[in-house]
Amino acid sequence: MKHLPKSTPTEILNDPYGFTYKEMSEVIGEDKARALYTELYKQPFHKKNLSISTKKVYKSSDTEKYVYELKDNRYIETVFIKRRDGGTVCVSTQVGCSVGCIFCESGRNGFVRNLTPSEIVQQVILIRQKVNRIVFMGMGEPLFNYDNLIAAIHILRDRNGLNFPTDGITVSTVGPVNQLKKLREEHLKIQLTISLHAATQAARNCIIPHMHMYAIEDVVKQALSYSQRHNRKVVFAYLLLPGINDRSSDIRQLAKWFKGKNVMINVLQYNPTSNSKIRAPQKQEMVAFKHQLEQTGLEVTMRVSHGREIKAACGQLANTYNKAKKQQK
Numbered sequence: 037m038k039h040l041p042k043s044t045p046t047e048i049l050n051d052p053y054g055f056t057y058k059e060m061s062e063v064i065g066e067d068k069a070r071a072l073y074t075e076l077y078k079q080p081f082h083k084k085n086l087s088i089s090t091k092k093v094y095k096s097s098d099t100e101k102y103v104y105e106l107k108d109n110r111y112i113e114t115v116f117i118k119r120r121d122g123g124t125v126c127v128s129t130q131v132g133c134s135v136g137c138i139f140c141e142s143g144r145n146g147f148v149r150n151l152t153p154s155e156i157v158q159q160v161i162l163i164r165q166k167v168n169r170i171v172f173m174g175m176g177e178p179l180f181n182y183d184n185l186i187a188a189i190h191i192l193r194d195r196n197g198l199n200f201p202t203d204g205i206t207v208s209t210v211g212p213v214n215q216l217k218k219l220r221e222e223h224l225k226i227q228l229t230i231s232l233h234a235a236t237q238a239a240r241n242c243i244i245p246h247m248h249m250y251a252i253e254d255v256v257k258q259a260l261s262y263s264q265r266h267n268r269k270v271v272f273a274y275l276l277l278p279g280i281n282d283r284s285s286d287i288r289q290l291a292k293w294f295k296g297k298n299v300m301i302n303v304l305q306y307n308p309t310s311n312s313k314i315r316a317p318q319k320q321e322m323v324a325f326k327h328q329l330e331q332t333g334l335e336v337t338m339r340v341s342h343g344r345e346i347k348a349a350c351g352q353l354a355n356t357y358n359k360a361k362k363q364q365k
């Protein structure tokens with residue numbers, strides 16, 4: 037684990053969710069750290085320890101979207117998807133995003149700032165329900181906030197606190213190659229999802245414009261290397277865009293890369309955003325594409341979107357409040 041410069045007791049007491057038990061103990065002593073950690077992770081929690089607050093909650097039958105206000109009056113969104121035995125939290129890692137995927141609302145106004153480890157951890161703490169999966173799939177590209185993401189994962193896994201199992205943590209990324217290499221070397225064994233969305237460089241450049249500096253082959257190679265080293269099935273997310281990434285040659289290329297590998301392709305449906313130029317595929321087009329991939333011998337799934345009606349589905353998390361603030365200026 038990376039060693040950060042030692043914090044002061046005041047910094048720890050002002051924002052305690054940003055530290056592991058060990059980091060805390062080294063600065064304020066074991067007894068105080070134990071007492072504080074117990075206070076932080078028992079329910080109900082003390083508001084005085086929080087640096088983010090709930091601004092608004094939207095609810096549908098199985099999904100809740102939380103709008104959180106940060107100390108600097110910025111806003112982020114976090115989604116909770118209910119399951120029979122608990123639920124999944126979709127956590128944000130940045131305010132805004134620099135990647136600019138054409139199907140996503142989060143990056144429409146560009147990147148604002150990285151979230152701190154504490155702001156990342158508190159998104160989970162503030163969901164007062166049983167959480168058994170954490171997915172870093174909310175606003176922002178998690179690997180562009182690498183150090184804070186890894187620090188937050190260590191805090192979430194800390195056995196003195198939430199003691200969250202590594203198996204239940206997924207990082208979803210567009211796959212910046214250098215950061216993927218670093219992640220491969222971490223002793224974390226978290227689940228990895230790569231937002232691939234294309235089988236050619238040209239199509240990927242069109243769908244994820246600000247990732248053009250990374251060769252698609254290198255992204256695939258690094259992800260497969262992660263899968264091998266950690267013995268993990270890597271999921272490749274593929275948002276189907278008719279006329280852009282659904283040709284027979286795309287299917288052949290995906291089969292060439294992934295046949296016989298520990299990989300699953302997740303075919304995704306476009307959830308409506310403000311980009312009116314995108315045509316969402318019909319259900320039959322999705323099913324046909326999935327079927328053709330399966331015929332090549334690949335493992336394929338088609339994810340059902342949750343929370344569309346409250347704009348909480350993939351690609352729909354927006355800086356609505358940040359935008360409103362900007363317009364007021």
Ligand code: SF4
Nearest residue numbers: 133135137140143176
């Ligand atoms: S999908 Fe992820 S990486 Fe792409 S713009 Fe949205 S938040 Fe950023």
